[in-house]
Amino acid sequence: MSGSAPAADIRGMFDRIAGRYDLANRILSAGVDRFWRHQAITTLLDGLGDSPTTLDLGAGTLDGAIAILRRRPSARVCAADFARNMLVAGTRKPAAAAVAAQVADAHALPYQDRVFDAAFSAFCVRNLRDRELALRELRRVVRPGGRVVILEFFRPRRPRLFWDGIYNAHVLPLLGRAVTGDAAAYRYLPASIAAFVVREEFEARMRAAGFAKVSGRELFPGGVAALVVAE
Numbered sequence: 001m002s003g004s005a006p007a008a009d010i011r012g013m014f015d016r017i018a019g020r021y022d023l024a025n026r027i028l029s030a031g032v033d034r035f036w037r038h039q040a041i042t043t044l045l046d047g048l049g050d051s052p053t054t055l056d057l058g059a060g061t062l063d064g065a066i067a068i069l070r071r072r073p074s075a076r077v078c079a080a081d082f083a084r085n086m087l088v089a090g091t092r093k094p095a096a097a098a099v100a101a102q103v104a105d106a107h108a109l110p111y112q113d114r115v116f117d118a119a120f121s122a123f124c125v126r127n128l129r130d131r132e133l134a135l136r137e138l139r140r141v142v143r144p145g146g147r148v149v150i151l152e153f154f155r156p157r158r159p160r161l162f163w164d165g166i167y168n169a170h171v172l173p174l175l176g177r178a179v180t181g182d183a184a185a186y187r188y189l190p191a192s193i194a195a196f197v198v199r200e201e202f203e204a205r206m207r208a209a210g211f212a213k214v215s216g217r218e219l220f221p222g223g224v225a226a227l228v229v230a231e
């Protein structure tokens with residue numbers, strides 16, 4: 001599967017690996033994915049009060065939604081993802097009981113205008129078929145002045161010998177296949193990073209989608225994961 005695979009293929013891929021997705025994440029990132037989500041959610045919730053209404057877009061197995069609830073137990077947390085099996089794996093987690101999970105496509109969100117104080121999306125936007133449309137949908141459902149935090153693997157500005165030449169190209173597909181049994185999914189991951197935009201380009205697209213204030217920062221040396229924050 002290439003870095004710009006059709007939506008049905010991407011959905012099918014996540015549905016296939018759903019049962020082993022969390023384990024693969026922990027192993028492939030050596031647990032650092034939790035730290036990245038923690039950082040992103042700290043930024044998301046900063047100054048939002050005790051009970052914000054939040055969306056986790058491309059919520060997968062609900063780790064982000066659960067992390068929001070842990071930090072703000074009285075928040076209202078909605079989670080949207082188009083891969084049903086990912087959400088089903090997430091809703092089996094006891095901590096996800098209060099999450100309102102819904103099968104939904106980021107290009108046509110089933111929410112009213114301006115209902116969310118904040119939206120979070122981790123490792124989803126790289127997979128979108130029509131990024132502009134999906135960003136406008138995000139803009140639509142978040143209230144004016146509300147915050148959007150995107151956590152992603154953006155395309156690096158310069159090729160990185162270790163991450164691109166060794167880890168992503170060789171180690172990740174082998175480990176991903178060993179854990180999930182799905183070689184294609186873990187070849188798709190580095191291919192989708194290589195086919196994605198650099199962070200600054202994504203920030204420009206957020207501005208074009210109507211977000212007035214957009215900034216970004218790297219979360220790891222070498223820019224492996226980064227945040228884009230928009231309001």
Ligand SMILES: C[S@@+](CC[C@H](N)C(=O)[O-])C[C@H]1O[C@@H](n2cnc3c(N)ncnc32)[C@H](O)[C@@H]1O
Pocket residue numbers: 010011014057058059060061062063064080081082083086104105106107121122123124127128129
């Ligand atoms: C790499 S996973 C990330 C899951 C979760 N956010 C996390 O941090 O572990 C990407 C998720 O985005 C979802 N996704 C991709 N394209 C989507 C779309 N068009 N609409 C909704 N969800 C989508 C996939 O089904 C998958 O669950």
